[in-house]
Amino acid sequence: GEDVEQSLFLSVREGDSSVINCTYTDSSSTYLYWYKQEPGAGLQLLTYIFSNMDMKQDQRLTVLLNKKDKHLSLRIADTQTGDSAIYFCAETSNTGNQFYFGTGTSLTVIP
Amino acid sequence: DTEVTQTPKHLVMGMTNKKSLKCEQHMGHRAMYWYKQKAKKPPELMFVYSYEKLSINESVPSRFSPECPNSSLLNLHLHALQPEDSALYLCASSQDPGQGSYEQYFGPGTRLTVT
Numbered sequence: 001g002e003d004v005e006q007s008l009f010l011s012v013r014e015g016d017s018s019v020i021n022c023t024y025t026d027s028s029s030t031y032l033y034w035y036k037q038e039p040g041a042g043l044q045l046l047t048y049i050f051s052n053m054d055m056k057q058d059q060r061l062t063v064l065l066n067k068k069d070k071h072l073s074l075r076i077a078d079t080q081t082g083d084s085a086i087y088f089c090a091e092t093s094n095t096g097n098q099f100y101f102g103t104g105t106s107l108t109v110i111p
Numbered sequence: 112d113t114e115v116t117q118t119p120k121h122l123v124m125g126m127t128n129k130k131s132l133k134c135e136q137h138m139g140h141r142a143m144y145w146y147k148q149k150a151k152k153p154p155e156l157m158f159v160y161s162y163e164k165l166s167i168n169e170s171v172p173s174r175f176s177p178e179c180p181n182s183s184l185l186n187l188h189l190h191a192l193q194p195e196d197s198a199l200y201l202c203a204s205s206q207d208p209g210q211g212s213y214e215q216y217f218g219p220g221t222r223l224t225v226t
Contacts, residue, residue: 031213042115042201042217043154088153092213098167099215101153 004089004102011108018079020105022072022089029091032065033099034074037086046074046087076107084109114138115218117202123224126192132221134185134202141207143185144215145177148199160185161207192225199223 003025012018024032030051035043049056049063049072056063062075072089089102115136124130134143142161146154159167160179174196176188185202199222203215 033214035217040222042117042219043203045214045216048214086151098156098159104151104153106151 004091004100006087006089006102006105008103009106009108011110012079013110014079014081016079018074018076018083018107018109020074020076020087020089020107022074022102024070024072024089024091024100024102026091026100027070031092032063032072033090033092034061034063035088035090035101037088037104039085043088079107079109081109081111083107115202115204115216117200117218117221119221120219121222121224123226124189124192125226126194128192129188129190131189132187132200132202132223134187134218135183136204136216137183138204138216139182139206140204140216141182142205143179144203144205145175145185145187146201146203147196148201148220150199154201158187189223192223194225197223197225 005023031048033048034046036046037043047058047061047063049065054065060077064073086104086106088104090099118133144159145157147157148154156169157171158177163179174191178186199220201220202218205213205215
């Protein structure tokens with residue numbers, strides 16, 4: 001299967017911006033996604049980007065896609081303690097049925 | 112409404128028990144999924160149903176048996192599980208591919224403990 005890699009941990013102070021990075025290997029990816037998972041909960045879809053876009057903004061969230069380098073990032077502006085969670089990037093295969101999840105980044109927000 | 116529901120929330124079962132996990136969505140999605148997730152790891156795909164037919168089985172042991180009675184419901188029947196099967200079991204659904212973006216919506220999961 002495709003490899004989707006993320007750094008394991010990120011720690012930021014409340015009010016600062018967080019940037020979570022993701023790299024993938026499948027050059028035929030069509031959609032790329034960011035999910036948030038709080039302890040003991042399911043995955044919450046935050047946002048997604050189509051592969052022909054390079055940026056998408058949604059309130060405090062900004063997604064940047066560098067298709068040439070196969071690099072995806074999620075920036076969270078004005079990070080709050082409620083943003084502490086594990087963040088997974090994911091990409092779909094051509095059929096769209098199969099998601100390939102990244103290893104997950106655990107974000108800790110320090111008050 | 113982007114809700115996927117799962118029952119039960121928690122399940123403890125012995126290795127000789129038979130139990131079932133249930134998942135339901137009313138978004139008109141035609142693809143449904145079972146994932147297994149161990150602590151602090153990404154979800155691992157187990158099964159995919161597309162239009163109520165099993166389209167992907169990721170070499171899952173036969174002690175896990177999926178069933179899709181209709182387009183809104185997905186079950187996972189469990190029998191003779193092992194302690195290493197203890198995990199969070201997540202259900203998800205999505206529009207059928209070919210109708211736009213493929214985002215998957217996840218339920219809250221069933222926390223399964225096998226004793």
